Amino acid sequence: MARAPLLQLNDISLTFGGDPVFSGLSLVVQPGDRVALVGRNGSGKSTLMKVMAGLVEPDNGDRVVSPGVSVGYMEQEPDMAGFATLGDYAASELDAGEMYRVEMAGEGLKFDPARPVETASGGERRRAALAKLMAEAPELMLLDEPTNHLDIHAIRWLETELKQTRAAFVLISHDRAFLRALTRQTLWIDRGAVRRREEGFEGFEAWRDKVWEEEDIARHKLDRKIKAEARWAVEGISARRKRNQGRVRALQALRAERASQISRQGTAAMELEQGPKSGRKVIEAQGISKAYDEKVILRPFDIRILRGDRVAFVGPNGVGKTTLLKMLMGEIAPDSGTVTHGTNLQAAVFDQARAQLDPEMTLWDSLTGDPDMRVSGKADQVLVRGQPKHVVAYLKDFLFDEAQARAPVKSLSGGEKARLLLAKLMARESNLLVLDEPTNDLDIETLDLLQELLDDYDGTVLLVSHDRDFLDRVASTTIAMEGDGRATVYAGGWSDYQAQKADDTTQKNDEKSKDKKAKSRQDNKPDKRVQPKLSFTEKHRLDELPKEIERLEAEIAKLEGLLADPDLFTREPVKFQKATEALTTRQEALAQAEEEWLALEEKAENAG
Numbered sequence: 001m002a003r004a005p006l007l008q009l010n011d012i013s014l015t016f017g018g019d020p021v022f023s024g025l026s027l028v029v030q031p032g033d034r035v036a037l038v039g040r041n042g043s044g045k046s047t048l049m050k051v052m053a054g055l056v057e058p059d060n061g062d063r064v065v066s067p068g069v070s071v072g073y074m075e076q077e078p079d080m081a082g083f084a085t086l087g088d089y090a091a092s093e094l095d096a097g098e099m100y101r102v103e104m105a106g107e108g109l110k111f112d113p114a115r116p117v118e119t120a121s122g123g124e125r126r127r128a129a130l131a132k133l134m135a136e137a138p139e140l141m142l143l144d145e146p147t148n149h150l151d152i153h154a155i156r157w158l159e160t161e162l163k164q165t166r167a168a169f170v171l172i173s174h175d176r177a178f179l180r181a182l183t184r185q186t187l188w189i190d191r192g193a194v195r196r197r198e199e200g201f202e203g204f205e206a207w208r209d210k211v212w213e214e215e216d217i218a219r220h221k222l223d224r225k226i227k228a229e230a231r232w233a234v235e236g237i238s239a240r241r242k243r244n245q246g247r248v249r250a251l252q253a254l255r256a257e258r259a260s261q262i263s264r265q266g267t268a269a270m271e272l273e274q275g276p277k278s279g280r281k282v283i284e285a286q287g288i289s290k291a292y293d294e295k296v297i298l299r300p301f302d303i304r305i306l307r308g309d310r311v312a313f314v315g316p317n318g319v320g321k322t323t324l325l326k327m328l329m330g331e332i333a334p335d336s337g338t339v340t341h342g343t344n345l346q347a348a349v350f351d352q353a354r355a356q357l358d359p360e361m362t363l364w365d366s367l368t369g370d371p372d373m374r375v376s377g378k379a380d381q382v383l384v385r386g387q388p389k390h391v392v393a394y395l396k397d398f399l400f401d402e403a404q405a406r407a408p409v410k411s412l413s414g415g416e417k418a419r420l421l422l423a424k425l426m427a428r429e430s431n432l433l434v435l436d437e438p439t440n441d442l443d444i445e446t447l448d449l450l451q452e453l454l455d456d457y458d459g460t461v462l463l464v465s466h467d468r469d470f471l472d473r474v475a476s477t478t479i480a481m482e483g484d485g486r487a488t489v490y491a492g493g494w495s496d497y498q499a500q501k502a503d504d505t506t507q508k509n510d511e512k513s514k515d516k517k518a519k520s521r522q523d524n525k526p527d528k529r530v531q532p533k534l535s536f537t538e539k540h541r542l543d544e545l546p547k548e549i550e551r552l553e554a555e556i557a558k559l560e561g562l563l564a565d566p567d568l569f570t571r572e573p574v575k576f577q578k579a580t581e582a583l584t585t586r587q588e589a590l591a592q593a594e595e596e597w598l599a600l601e602e603k604a605e606n607a608g
Contacts, residue, residue, distance in 0.1 A: 003031050004066045006140045006168055007052060012061035014051065021047055022192050025061070029140060033168040036179045036201040039189035041399075041415035041443040045172050048189060049073070049142050052170065072138035074146055078129040080117045086128040087113025093136055105131035108157035109150065110317060123149030134161060141169040147178055148414070148440050151317040152466045152494075174442055176201070176469040205444075270398070270422060270449055273385045274458045275429030279342035280307050282432060282460045283328050287337035290323060296485035297323050300337060303479070303489060306567065307342075307431075310454070310461045312471050312493065315481035321464050322436060324479070324487060328462070329434060348430035350421060350438045357417060359410035363400060366409055366420065367391050373427050384427045398423045414441030422450075431459035439467040468494045477566045491566035534604055542604065545597040552590040559583040 005028045012025040021044045029035065029052075039045050050056040053073035054063060065071060083089040090102040090113060099113075106113045111127040120128070126149050133141055147155050155178060162169065162182050170187070173179055179201035186197045186204050190211075197207055283305040290297040297320035305311055305328075313321040326332040328339060329347065349356075357366060367373055367382045368391055375381040381388045392405050398419045404412075412420065418441050425433075433454075439447060451473045454461055465471055471478070472493040480488045480497055490497040534542065562568065562579050569576045 005030050005064075006033075006066055006069050007071065008062075008064040009051065010062045010064065012051060012058045012063075014047070014056070014058045016047075020192060022058075022194075025192075025194055027187065027194055027196065029168055029170065031139075031168055032166075033170075034162075034182055034184045034200070035168075035170045036183035036186045036204065037170050037172045037189070038179075038186060038201070038204060038444070040445060041413065041419075041441075043189045044192070045189055046076070046144055046413075048194070049144050049170065049172060053142050069140060070136075070138035071140045071142065072133045072136055073142040074133045074144055075129045076126065076144055077122075078125055078132075080120075080125065080128075083117050085113060086111060086115045086117060086120055086124060089117065090128050090132040090135060093132070098135070101135035101137075102131055105134045108161065109154050127154075130158070134158075137165075137167065139167055141165075141167055143169060144172045145174070145414075145441065146171070147173055147175045147466070150466065152314060152468065153316050155466060155468075174439060174444060174447060175467055176444070177467075270426055270446075270453055271385075272426055272433075272453045272457050273429050275346040275431050276344055278307050278344050278346075278431040278459065281305075281342040282307055282309070282345065283339065283341055285328060285334075285337065285339045288327055288334035288339060289336045290320070290327060290332070290334055291485075298327075298334075298481075298487060299485040301487045303328075304567075305460060305462075307460055308458065309567075310463065310474055310476040312463045312465065312475035312478045313481065314464075314466075314471065314478055314494065314497065316483055319481045319483040321481055324481065325434065325436065325462060325464060345432050346428075346430045347432040347434060348425045348428055349434040349436075350425050351436055356424060357409050357421060359408065361409055362406050363395060363409060363412075363420060364391055364405045367394065367424065367427075370424060370427075373424070382427065385429055394423065394427075415443060415446075418442050419446070433457065433459060433461045435461065436464045437466070438463070439465055439470050472496075476570075489564075489566055491569065534600070538600055538603070542597070542600045545593055545600070549590065549593050549597065552586050552593060556583065556586050556590065559586065 007029045009025060009027050013023045014021045025048075037045050037049065047056060050073075051058055051063065053071060054065075055073065078089065080086075080089045083092065087099065087102055087106070090105070091099050094101060102113055106127075109127045109131055111124050111131065113128075113131075115124060117125075130143075130146050133143070146158060150158065155175070159178060159181055171179065171183060183200035184198075186199060186201060186207075188195045188197070188204070188208065195211070197204075199207075281304065283303075285301060285303050287300045287302060288298065289300050301324075313325060315321055323332060327334050330339060330341065361369065368375075368379060370382075373382040373384070375383050375388045378388065380391055382391050382394055383389075384394055392402050395405055396402075400416070400419075409417065409420065418438070422438075438450065442450070447467075447470060451470065454474050461474070463471075463474060472495050475493040476491075478490045478493060478497040480490060480501070482488075490500045492500075559579055559582055563576070563583065568579075
C-alpha cells in the first residue's frame with residue numbers, strides 16, 4: 001500500500017515587491033526522500049523552504065502536510081529571546097529528561113549548550129538551531145545551508161547522522177561532497193520553475209547543462225523562425241493582406257513567446273589580475289610557536305611557501321588555523337621562531353568575518369569609500385585594477401542590480417555579501433591571496449568560477465576552508481592542525497591528506513611492530529660463545545645482521561624524510577622517482593634481513 005506524501009505544495013504563486021518568485025509551482029516530498037534543493041543565489045531556494053516550513057504564506061495555492069507528520073526547519077537566524085543559554089533554546093520543544101539529545105548533538109556539532117545566548121556568536125547560534133532540529137527528530141527536516149560555520153569534523157558527524165536517519169529531508173548546501181554523499185533526489189529552481197529528478201546531486205550538473213543546451217537550441221530555432229516570418233511580413237504582406245492576417249497574428253504570437261522567455265542569470269564577471277611578480281620565496285617560517293596562557297596553539301613549526309603555491313589550512317574550529325595564517329602574514333608575532341617574507345609582496349585578503357563590510361553602509365558607499373578604490377574627484381566611479389569604472393557597472397559585474405546600489409549591506413543575503421567582498425578584493429592587483437572561508441554562502445556556479453580564476457592566477461594562495469570538494473580542486477599543499485598544537489604538512493588537497501594520514505597511521509603501527517621485534521632480539525639474544533652447530537659463515541652472518549638491519553632502518557628513515565617534502569615531486573621529479581624506488585628496495589631488503597636473522601637465531605637456540 002502506497003504511503004501518503006509527507007508534504008505537498010499545489011499551484012503555489014508568490015511575489016515579492018511586485019516581482020514573481022514562483023508561479024504555479026507544485027511539488028511533493030515522500031517518506032524516505034533525501035532531496036538536494038539547488039539553484040543560483042537569489043533564485044528563491046530559501047524562500048521555497050520557508051513556504052515548505054509554513055513560515056511564508058504564498059499568494060495562491062495550498063500547502064498540505066499529512067496528518068501526524070512533524071516538519072522541522074533549521075532557522076538561519078533563530079530568535080532566542082527569552083532563553084538564557086543555547087541549550088535552553090535547543091531543548092525548548094523537548095520533553096523533560098530529553099536534554100541528553102541536545103548534549104549529544106552539541107558534542108558532534110562542537111557547541112556548548114551552557115553558553116549564554118547573549119555572548120554566543122552567529123555561528124554558535126546556527127549550530128544551536130541545527131542541534132535543536134536534530135534533537136527533535138521530525139519526520140521531515142528542512143536544512144538551509146547546515147554546513148556553514150561547521151568545521152570538517154562536525155560536517156562529517158552531521159553527514160553520518162543524516163545517512164543513518166529514517167526521516168526525509170530537503171537540503172540546501174553549496175558543499176558538493178556533502179550533497180553527493182547524502183541526496184537521492186534533486187529539486188532545481190531555475191527562473192521561478194522547479195524541476196525534479198529522481199537522482200541525487202552527483203549527476204545534477206550534467207543534467208543542468210543538457211537542459212540549458214536544449215533550451216538554447218530551441219531558442220535559436222525560434223529566433224530563426226521569427227526572422228523568416230518577419231522577412232515574409234515585410235516583403236509579401238501588401239499583396240495578400242486579407243488572406244494572411246492569420247500568419248501575421250502567428251508572427252505576433254512568436255514574438256510574444258520570445259519576449260516572455262526569461263534569460264538565465266549569467267555568472268559574475270569576476271577577474272583576478274596579478275600585480276608585479278613576487279620573489280620566488282614568498283614566506284618562510286622557522287621554529288614558530290604560539291600559546292595563550294596554558295593552551296598551546298602551535299608547537300615549533302617550519303614551512304617554506306614558494307610563488308604559485310596553493311596552501312590550504314584545515315582542522316577543527318578553534319585549533320588555531322587563522323592564528324597560524326596571521327603569524328605567517330606578520331599580523332601576529334610568534335612566541336618563538338622567525339617569519340620572513342619575500343620581496344615585492346602585494347596581498348589581498350578575504351576575511352571570513354566580513355569585517356571589511358560595514359552593515360550600515362550602502363553598497364555604493366562600501367565601494368567608493370574604500371581608500372584603495374576611491375577615484376579622486378569622482379564620487380560615482382571606483383578604481384578597478386588601476387582603471388576607473390562606474391560603481392553601478394562594477395556592481396552589475398557581480399550580479400547586483402541598480403536598485404541594490406543604494407541598499408544597505410545588512411539587507412544582503414550571505415551569498416551577496418560574499419560577492420561584494422570578492423568585488424572589493426578583485427578590484428586591486430595582488431600576487432598573494434589570503435582567503436579565509438571564501439566558499440560560505442556562494443552558489444555552485446560562482447564556486448566553479450572562483451576555482452577557475454584561482455587555477456589561472458599566477459600568484460600565491462593561502463586558503464582556509466571546510467569545503468572538501470573545493471580543497472581538492474584548489475590546494476597543492478595542505479597544512480593539517482588536529483588540536484594538539486602540531487601542524488603537519490601534506491602534499492595535495494583534502495583527499496590526498498586523508499590518504500597520507502592513513503598511510504602514516506599504518507607506518508606508525510609498523511614501526512611499533514619493528515620496535516617489538518628489536519626488543520625481542522635484544523632480550524633473547526643468545527650467548528654467541530655457544531653455537532657449535534652453526535657454520536663459521538652462519539655465525540659471522542648472525543653477528544653482522546643486527547648492524548645491517550640498523551643501517552637499512554636508518555636509510556629508510558632518511559628516504560622517508562626526503563619524500564615527506566611536499567614540493568619534491570614538482571621541484572625534482574627525477575629525484576622523487578629515484579627516492580621512491582630506493583625506499584621500496586630497502587624495505588624489501590629489511591624484510592629479508594629480519595627473516596634471515598630470525599631463522600639463524602632459531603637455529604642457534606635449537607643447537608644449544
